[in-house]
Amino acid sequence: MELFGQLLANAIMLGAIYALTAVAYTLVYGVVQLVNFAFGELFMVGAFICVSLMLPSVSLFGVSVAMPGLPLILAAPLAILLVGLIGVLVERFAYRPLRNAPRLAPLIVAIGLSVLLQSLAQSIWGAEELSFPEFGLSKLPPLVLFGSIHVNVMEIVVLAVAIVSMVVLTIFVKSTRLGRAMRATAEDPIAARLVGISIDRVIAAAFLIGSLFAALAGLLYAQAYGFVHPTMGFLPGLKALTAAVLGGIGSIPGAAIGGMLLALIETFGAGYLPNGSAYRDAFGFGILILLLMFRPQGLLGRRELNEAPAGSLVGTGAGKTPPQWYQAIVRLVESWLLRFKPGKTVLTLGVLFVAVAAAFLITSDYWLRILIFVLTYGLLASGLNIVVGFTGLLDLGFVAFWAVGSYLTSILFVLVLKQTFGIAPADVWWLFYVNLLIGGFLAALLGVALGYPTLKLRGDYLAIMTLGFGEIIRITATNWIDLTRGPMGIRGIPSPALFDFPLGQPRYLYLVGLALAVVIFACIGRLVRSYVGRAWVSIRENESAAEAMGVDTPRYKLFAYASGGFVGGVVGVFYAHSQQYVSPLSFTLFENILILMLIVMGGLGTLIGPFIGAAFWIIFLQVAQDIPFIQSHPELRFALLGLALVCLMIYLPQGVAARARVKLMVPR
Amino acid sequence: MTAPMLEISGLTVRYGPVRALNNISLRVDRGTIVALIGSNGAGKSTTLKALSGLLDLEGGSISFEGEPIERMAAEKRVARGMAHVPEGRRVFPRMSVWENLQLGGYTRPESEISEDLDHVVSLFPVLGERRRQYAGTLSGGEQQMLAIGRALMSRPRLLLMDEPSMGLAPQMVELILETVTAIRDEGTTVLLVEQNAAGAIRLSDYVYVLRVGEIVHQSKGSEIDDELLKTLYLGHDL
Numbered sequence: 001m002e003l004f005g006q007l008l009a010n011a012i013m014l015g016a017i018y019a020l021t022a023v024a025y026t027l028v029y030g031v032v033q034l035v036n037f038a039f040g041e042l043f044m045v046g047a048f049i050c051v052s053l054m055l056p057s058v059s060l061f062g063v064s065v066a067m068p069g070l071p072l073i074l075a076a077p078l079a080i081l082l083v084g085l086i087g088v089l090v091e092r093f094a095y096r097p098l099r100n101a102p103r104l105a106p107l108i109v110a111i112g113l114s115v116l117l118q119s120l121a122q123s124i125w126g127a128e129e130l131s132f133p134e135f136g137l138s139k140l141p142p143l144v145l146f147g148s149i150h151v152n153v154m155e156i157v158v159l160a161v162a163i164v165s166m167v168v169l170t171i172f173v174k175s176t177r178l179g180r181a182m183r184a185t186a187e188d189p190i191a192a193r194l195v196g197i198s199i200d201r202v203i204a205a206a207f208l209i210g211s212l213f214a215a216l217a218g219l220l221y222a223q224a225y226g227f228v229h230p231t232m233g234f235l236p237g238l239k240a241l242t243a244a245v246l247g248g249i250g251s252i253p254g255a256a257i258g259g260m261l262l263a264l265i266e267t268f269g270a271g272y273l274p275n276g277s278a279y280r281d282a283f284g285f286g287i288l289i290l291l292l293m294f295r296p297q298g299l300l301g302r303r304e305l306n307e308a309p310a311g312s313l314v315g316t317g318a319g320k321t322p323p324q325w326y327q328a329i330v331r332l333v334e335s336w337l338l339r340f341k342p343g344k345t346v347l348t349l350g351v352l353f354v355a356v357a358a359a360f361l362i363t364s365d366y367w368l369r370i371l372i373f374v375l376t377y378g379l380l381a382s383g384l385n386i387v388v389g390f391t392g393l394l395d396l397g398f399v400a401f402w403a404v405g406s407y408l409t410s411i412l413f414v415l416v417l418k419q420t421f422g423i424a425p426a427d428v429w430w431l432f433y434v435n436l437l438i439g440g441f442l443a444a445l446l447g448v449a450l451g452y453p454t455l456k457l458r459g460d461y462l463a464i465m466t467l468g469f470g471e472i473i474r475i476t477a478t479n480w481i482d483l484t485r486g487p488m489g490i491r492g493i494p495s496p497a498l499f500d501f502p503l504g505q506p507r508y509l510y511l512v513g514l515a516l517a518v519v520i521f522a523c524i525g526r527l528v529r530s531y532v533g534r535a536w537v538s539i540r541e542n543e544s545a546a547e548a549m550g551v552d553t554p555r556y557k558l559f560a561y562a563s564g565g566f567v568g569g570v571v572g573v574f575y576a577h578s579q580q581y582v583s584p585l586s587f588t589l590f591e592n593i594l595i596l597m598l599i600v601m602g603g604l605g606t607l608i609g610p611f612i613g614a615a616f617w618i619i620f621l622q623v624a625q626d627i628p629f630i631q632s633h634p635e636l637r638f639a640l641l642g643l644a645l646v647c648l649m650i651y652l653p654q655g656v657a658a659r660a661r662v663k664l665m666v667p668r
Numbered sequence: 669m670t671a672p673m674l675e676i677s678g679l680t681v682r683y684g685p686v687r688a689l690n691n692i693s694l695r696v697d698r699g700t701i702v703a704l705i706g707s708n709g710a711g712k713s714t715t716l717k718a719l720s721g722l723l724d725l726e727g728g729s730i731s732f733e734g735e736p737i738e739r740m741a742a743e744k745r746v747a748r749g750m751a752h753v754p755e756g757r758r759v760f761p762r763m764s765v766w767e768n769l770q771l772g773g774y775t776r777p778e779s780e781i782s783e784d785l786d787h788v789v790s791l792f793p794v795l796g797e798r799r800r801q802y803a804g805t806l807s808g809g810e811q812q813m814l815a816i817g818r819a820l821m822s823r824p825r826l827l828l829m830d831e832p833s834m835g836l837a838p839q840m841v842e843l844i845l846e847t848v849t850a851i852r853d854e855g856t857t858v859l860l861v862e863q864n865a866a867g868a869i870r871l872s873d874y875v876y877v878l879r880v881g882e883i884v885h886q887s888k889g890s891e892i893d894d895e896l897l898k899t900l901y902l903g904h905d906l
Contacts, residue, residue, distance in 0.1 A: 177778070184760050184771050191758040194720060196746030196775035196822060 003271060005149040011267035012260070013155040013224060016162035019259025020217035021240030023166065023252060024210035030186045030250035031206040032099075035460045037110040038090060039214040040237015041117035042083050044230060046215025047132075047222035048125055050079035054133045060124050062632060072135040072223070080215040087211025088204050095207075096200070097650045104394055107463060108600060109649045111593050114237075116642025122230040122635040129229040132222050158220045165216065169209070170252055178205060186250070234589075235281060238467070239266075242288045245464060248301025257299060262287065278479040285468035285475075292465045293453045352518065359510050368506035370622060374614050375513040376575055381598040381610030382524055383567030388596065389604035390528055391560040392540030394463040396592055397450065397470030401565040403477055403587040404446055405439035405572020410490040410582045411483065418492070425494035432496045435573045436516075443569025444562040451561030455554045458543065470592060477584040489583025496577050509578050516574055517611075520567055525607055527563065536560055540605070597645045617641070671734030673698045673826050673857045674719070679728035681711075681718050688714045690881040691728070696826070696874075701848060701858045703868040703889065706878035707901050712861040713755050715878070716828045719859075720752035721745050732826070747775040751824035755831050757815040761804025765795055768803050768814055772821030781821070788817040791847065809840035816847065826857045833864050845871055865897060877901075 024039045052058045053075035057066050070078070094113055098106045137157060142150040173179035185192040185202045192199055221236060222228045239262060247258025262284050270280040291298065362368055380402060387395045412435065417423040450469045454462050477484045484490070495504030496512055503512055527533055535556040538546035547553050576582050598617055602609030624630045624637050674696040681689040689711045696702045704712050717723045719730060721742030730738045737745055746752075760768050769788060773781045789796035792813040798806065803814055812832055819827060829848065833841040845867050852858050862868035869875055869889040877885040877892075877900045885892075885900050892900075 177774070180763075180767060180771060181774065183763060187760045187762055188758055190722065191754060191760065192771075193722065193742040194746065194752045194754055194758070195771050195818060196743045197771070198741065198743045 002148040005146060007267050007271045008264075009145075009149055009151050009155065011263045013158050014267065015260035015263030016159045017217045017221045017224070017236070017259075018240050018243045018263055019256045020162050020165065020213050020220070021236060022244040022247065022255035022259045023169065024214040024217075025241050025244040026247070026249050026252060026255045027169075027213075028206050028210045029244070031182055032095075032203055033460075034095065034106050035110060035241065035464070036095075036113075036207075036210070037107075037237070037241075038113040038117055039210060039240070040233040040235075041114050041121070042087055042211050042214040042233070043218035043221070043237055043240075044228070044233030045086065045117060045121060046079050046083040046218035047228040047232065048121060048130070048230075049082050049215075050075050050219040051130055051132055051222065051228050052125075053078055054135070055130075058130075059126065062126070072137075076216075076219055079219060080212050083215035083218075084208045084212045087207045087214075091204055091207040094646050094650070096203075101649075101653070104392070104459075105649050105653055107394060107460060108596070109646050111596070112642045112645030112649065114642070115590075115593060115597075116639050116646065118230055118234070119635040119637075119639035119642060123633040123639060125228075125230065127230065127635070129227045129232075132226050132228065135223075138223065154223060158224065161216070161220065165213070166252065166256055169213075173252065178202070182206060238471070239281075239284050241464065242284050242468075245288060245298055245301075245461070246291055248298030251298075251300040254298060254300035275479075279475060282472050282475045285471050288468045289453065289465055289472075292457060292461055292468075296457060296461055355514055356511075359507050359514070365506045368510050370618060372506065372510050372513050372578055374611070374618050375510070375517050376571060376578070377595065377598060377618060378611035378614035379513075379517055379520055379571045379574075380568060381595050381602070381614055382520060382607070383564045383571065384592075384595050385564075385599045385604065385606075385610050386524065386528075386536075386567070387560050387564040389599055389606070389609070390533065390540060391536040391557060392543075393454075393557065393560065394459075394466070394596075395561075395564070396463050396467035396589065396596075397473070398466075398564065398568060398595065399587040399589070399592045400450070400470050400473040401443035401447060401568025402572040402575065402591075403473060403584075404443045405569035405574075406576040406582045406586070407477065407484060407490075407572075408439045408442055408569075409435040409573045410493050410576045413494060414490050414492055415485075426497060426500075429497040429499065432494075432573070432577060436570050439569040439573040440566040441569070443572065444566040447561035447563075447565025447568075448558050451558045455557060467589065470589060474584055474587050474589075477587065484584070487584060489581055489585075491581050493576050493580045493582070495580065513574060513578065516570065520570065521607065524563075524567070528607070532556065532559060537605070594641070597641060600645060600648055670698075671731065672696060673733060674859065675731045676715075676719070677729055679715070679718060679730065680726045681714055681723055682726045687726075688881055689718065692878075692881075692883055694876050694883065694886070696857055696859050698857055699852065699855060700873040701852045701860055701871060703872035703875045704859065704861045704878060705863070705865045705868055705875060708863075709880070710878040711881045712878055713830055714881075716752060716830050716859070716861055719828055720750065743775075746822050746824075749823070749825040750828065751819035751822045751826075752828040753815050753819045753830060753832060755834070757808075757811045759803040759806070759811050759814050759818065762802060764800050765803055765806070765814055766799040768818050769795070769821050772818035775822050784821050784823065788820055791820070791850065792817050809836050809843070812836060812840075812844060813847075816844075816851075820851070820856075824856060826859065827851060828859050828861075830861045831863060832860075833862065833867065841867065865901075869897075 021039060021043055024042075025035065028034060028036050028039075050072075052067055053070050054072060055067050056069040057064050059065070090113060094109050095106055098109060137153050140153045142152045143156075145151055173182060181192065181197045181202050182205065184195070184197060185199050189199050192202070217236075217240070218233060222232070240259065243258035243262045244255050245258070246262060247254025247256070265287055266280055266283050269283040270277040273279075358371065359368070362371070380398075383401070384395060384398045387393050387398065409432070412431070413425055417428060418425065450466070454465050457465055478487055480486070495502060495509070497503055503509060528536065535546070535551045538549065538551050539553055539556060543553060594617075598613035599610050600613070601616055602611065602613030621637060625634075630636050672695050676695070677693040679689055679692040680687065692711070692715060694702075694704075704715060706712050714723065718725055721740060725738055728738070729736055732745070732748065732750060737748065740748070760771065763771070766785075769785055770781060773784055776784065794810055795814060795817055798810065803811065806814060816829070816832065832844050832848070836844065841864065848858055848860060849871050860868055860872060869892055872889050875885075875887060875889045875892060876883050879900065885896075
């Protein structure tokens, strides 16, 4: 009973914070049908600004800056307003240009913004956590209820603030002029314009209010747990999104109920289930997946929110006309690419020749290792490209396939053969090649298993569900210590070998990777030019039309997941043997986002795009290390990546290698 | 002499590669009903959307009471005195009739809204009876009345109406068309787009006929007989 009461008290406080953040998601989604992933980051920024304002001095970019040292009661509103302003600017410059673009474009921008804000915060405030300064109310002794339940005064304040702000918001939306305009815009933006509503202003207002709520939730969260950290917004942001979907996205009471429910499930699951606290974060995602499978509209939501974004992600409709200088650069790159157009075979062989020659001309192991990275990421991106670029399904759980391949071979070689049976890896050198296939098929199987429940879902909900799967698999890999060695990872994975010839040197590893790349590249190339590829592209361009034309969409979607998964699994096996070490840290959502960005950079739905994107990014990472300012703030590189993604979606949604888009051939 | 209520010259609109309106010029005098008729795809709705600011122009000018408005945002045109009853009515389905009407007066000072509400209810008593009902639950004719009432709430001097009789029962069509005359008699100028050519010609003071993006005829309604209408719709060169 004591435990129950204490858990309940904790859950209610946490639920209040989730609910506040969920309001941000729900409000913006209601008005513009956009999942602004960046609210998790605005949550974090709110907490950071608030703490900075409360301290006498704070170190920004490593430079100590004097701060006013305000009390919480002044710092909090100021921080909240500043974040509101950031939210409005974000809407103005990142989302407004994409207002009429296909829905995946703003979704990708949201992910880019998230990376941008998080990396920027890390550069500004540093990667260390800051502790939340003490203030008047936090120093009061906790109240004791029913003789055994300890409740801090601030926990009561949090609950009260959440209730009051949500009631105020409900009244605002229900009965003020602007609130009514918001609801009208949500129902029919064109009719709203025709009665004289400036929808630009209404949408800006929704972002403003959403950001205020996110910031409020962030600083309440920070004071409750006593610290601020650049990544602190990530999980609560995802949880709040879960809560919003749980309650029915678009509904304010739904956000409140969803937040509370999620916090209760999490807290009691962690408190009562065996080993529950390790899997705490998985509960929420599990609930989310079940919910999306059986009741995608949430508890109080409406069914039509699970709609397909009509129109192709890669269509020319997206984006706006870029500035002159920018167009000039694009034209230059394209004309350069076009020059190679005649004689495709010649070009392919030429590239292959250069790639093979590189293995013998480059003497530095360091650069060869970088090339191996380019190949690995290029291949991973090619796998994801099947799902996202060709079939148009935004998959945020792709890293799971990669993880499956890596863990399969690592567990087999190290934990089973070497440690259990004492078999030396050199005796079973051929197993590596077998594992490539087994890893691929296992991941393909997982692709079908994970793809099946998502078949009913479209657009944003699909992305959210795949994200849930990816996180569950990562959490499992981290916590199932008997199988995966947990966060320690598995060491001592042998390098590949061919008979007695070891292939562990970077040069040979690179050649193995290259061989793999050639095979996979050719397979994907054949696949997308076949009837399968045409079915995929028809789903990407217009799923409903594809269905109407007789394309068996569930089947081809599953096939896309399986093919993408297969590639991921194969690359995973190679990755484990080339790194000789795997750990759950390699398979985070961030990696998934990175891979997605590589495709967007290179060109969605192109064969060569993923490799171009990977080469760009990995070589940039190396080159940027020589710039002094970036040397001291390495996270800025990721901020640039986020920024590049946002700009690309706005100005060049087709990617750098757009002209290399696969032409679909109609059989004669 | 005062400027006409609306004067369009050289209006051109494109949808991607397709030119939907080609160099349209027309004029609407104060206190009149002007009808814009033509077959499907002639560009009638496109003209209204361009007038109310929902579409970007490729060329041409729009002058409203002598003032150029072609660059003005849609919502500002409402405040300036031009309201648009869109095709398919587009009421806000999950808001009450009353809220729909209040939104119609979005650009008006709050203090005058109740007076305007009374006026709309006197025109369409059924809207008063159903004020608390969701607009989505009204019948088609009632939704059309609501859409017209919502547009009137902004006290327009020019009302653009897009196919107000579409999909309605014959008695309801009569009622709506009578209302259009009543609105004109109260001093509001009306630019009416209709597929129901006969009805539109009967009640309007002046008629323009559109065919594939061009004006092929303009005259007083009384000068158009069935034979002429047929040729105008089908084209001379057929």
